[in-house]
Amino acid sequence: ALGVNVEGTIPMVVPKTNEFNRRYLEAKVERMAHTGIGVLLDEENSAIDLTAAKPSVTAKNVKVLPKTSIQGINGIMAPKKLPPVITNGANSAACAVTQAILDDTTQTGVAAKDDGYCFGKKSVIDAIAAVARGELVVVVDDESRENEGDFIMASDLVTPETMATFIRYSSGVVCVGMESKRVDELKLPSMTAFNEDPKETAFTVSVDANKEHGITTGISALERAKTIKVLSDPSSTFSDFNRPGHIFPLRAREGGVLERDGHTEASVDLARLAGCNPCGVLCEIVSEENPVEMARLPELKKFCKKHGFVLTSIVDIAQYRRETEGGGNDDE
Numbered sequence: 001a002l003g004v005n006v007e008g009t010i011p012m013v014v015p016k017t018n019e020f021n022r023r024y025l026e027a028k029v030e031r032m033a034h035t036g037i038g039v040l041l042d043e044e045n046s047a048i049d050l051t052a053a054k055p056s057v058t059a060k061n062v063k064v065l066p067k068t069s070i071q072g073i074n075g076i077m078a079p080k081k082l083p084p085v086i087t088n089g090a091n092s093a094a095c096a097v098t099q100a101i102l103d104d105t106t107q108t109g110v111a112a113k114d115d116g117y118c119f120g121k122k123s124v125i126d127a128i129a130a131v132a133r134g135e136l137v138v139v140v141d142d143e144s145r146e147n148e149g150d151f152i153m154a155s156d157l158v159t160p161e162t163m164a165t166f167i168r169y170s171s172g173v174v175c176v177g178m179e180s181k182r183v184d185e186l187k188l189p190s191m192t193a194f195n196e197d198p199k200e201t202a203f204t205v206s207v208d209a210n211k212e213h214g215i216t217t218g219i220s221a222l223e224r225a226k227t228i229k230v231l232s233d234p235s236s237t238f239s240d241f242n243r244p245g246h247i248f249p250l251r252a253r254e255g256g257v258l259e260r261d262g263h264t265e266a267s268v269d270l271a272r273l274a275g276c277n278p279c280g281v282l283c284e285i286v287s288e289e290n291p292v293e294m295a296r297l298p299e300l301k302k303f304c305k306k307h308g309f310v311l312t313s314i315v316d317i318a319q320y321r322r323e324t325e326g327g328g329n330d331d332e
Contacts, residue, residue, distance in 0.1 A: 102305045109143020109297050116319035123312040124320040130310045132274035136162060137310040138285065139266050139317070140297055146199065149285045149300040149311075150263040154276035155232035163221040163228070163281075169303075170283035171294075174224060175203075175248040176231050177267035177280045183251045186231075187238040190251075199262060201250060207231070208245030218246045232279045250282075257318045266314050269321065 017025065110118045117123075127137045134157035140149045151166055155176055166174055188204035195202065208218035209230040215223050227247045230236050253259040256269040267280025285303070287295040295303060304311040 102301050102311065107297060107301075109147050110140050110313040110315055111143055112315045112319070116315075116322065118313045118315045119311065120316065121320060121323070123310070124316050126310045127270060127312040127317075128273045131157075131270050132276070134159070134162070135310070136165060137270070137312065138300055138304050139263060139270070139282075140300060140311070140313045141263060142261060142313075142315060143297075145261065147296055148263075148294050149297070150266075150282045151285060152263065152267045152270055152280055152282045154271040154274055155228050155279040155281050156271070156276045158225050158228045158232075158281055160222040160225045163225040166281065166283050167221055167224075169288075170285050172283070173248060174228075174246075174281065174283045175250050175264070176228055177250045177252045177264040177271075177282055178231070179268060179278050180251050180254060182279070183249060185238075186236070186241070186249075188243075188249050200260075201262065201264060202252075204249045204251060206244040206246065206248050207241040208247065209240055210242050213240065215242075218242075228281055232277050234277065256321070257314050258321055261314045261318065263314070266317055269317055 112118055127139070130137050131152070131154050134154065136151045136153045138149045139152050141147065151170055153162060163174070183204055188207070191203040191205055197203075207227065208223070209215045209227040213226055213230055215226060217223065218227060224246055227241075227245065230240050231247065231249065250264040252264045252268040253262075256265045256272075259265070263282050263284075267282040268278045271280040272278040285295045285300065287293045287299055288303070289299055301311065303309070
């Protein structure tokens with residue numbers, strides 16, 4: 001038979017950008033809508049060393065990349081990532097573990113292992129870095145709780161494009177997790193005097209930013225993003241909002257996921273860990289395989305692998321916080 005028999009591949013890393021590969025990277029951005037490459041194209045980084053050891057990701061050393069106006073198909077902008085540069089055995093093993101987690105679609109739900117993690121510490125580190133870059137991540141709660149996955153991102157960094165992604169793949173009930181003291185400052189009363197929600201999700205009255213912020217009906221991805229940015233702005237006051245509206249603020253518990261294992265608290269914790277205001281956008285992901293149901297873990301793994309989203313869990317975030325902060329206790 002005619003053809004080429006490929007017996008193996010050898011990954012190659014060019015140590016520094018140069019006049020030849022720089023044009024290739026520019027084409028990636030200009031013609032193929034790749035994001036996350038901008039830092040390599042800065043003039044001062046034109047000779048950046050791609051094989052240098054990468055520091056561990058923490059809230060202090062995460063570099064937030066500049067936003068782009070590039071949109072994907074139908075105005076939807078999902079995160080696009082460069083393949084990780086494998087520089088040593090430890091990094092190689094970590095990437096292999098991450099890939100194995102996404103490939104295992106037999107796992108039906110989240111449960112902590114002996115070390116307190118489900119997907120592992122790296123899943124939280126990756127999620128923090130993604131949130132700091134303005135990306136959406138997928139966070140799953142315990143199998144014995146809701147057993148659902150939520151999109152989560154930092155409210156500070158929401159854009160009309162990321163909001164369109166929320167709306168396309170989710171229930172459309174877009175919420176914003178906020179610290180209790182900030183909810184009080186904005187004079188947002190509880191949605192009801194007696195909360196009958198089984199998980200005690202602390203909905204406040206819904207809001208839209210007012211017309212001074214360019215809001216008309218408040219329902220479009222553009223205007224919902226505007227409302228969320230105003231909610232996240234520490235200088236905003238109660239007079240900046242109309243009630244009711246199309247965005248649903250949620251009052252988070254003070255102790256975050258260590259006090260209540262809900263997506264509300266996870267959104268605030270991740271935003272804080274990423275160095276943003278403690279205010280996070282969240283919405284449940286709907287099943288593409290069965291659109292009348294919510295997406296469960298096996299499908300969420302395939303979804304994240306297909307679209308390039310980081311996957312972590314509330315169990316993992318809680319264990320990460322215990323290790324890095326100490327202390328805690330355990331419901332959106």
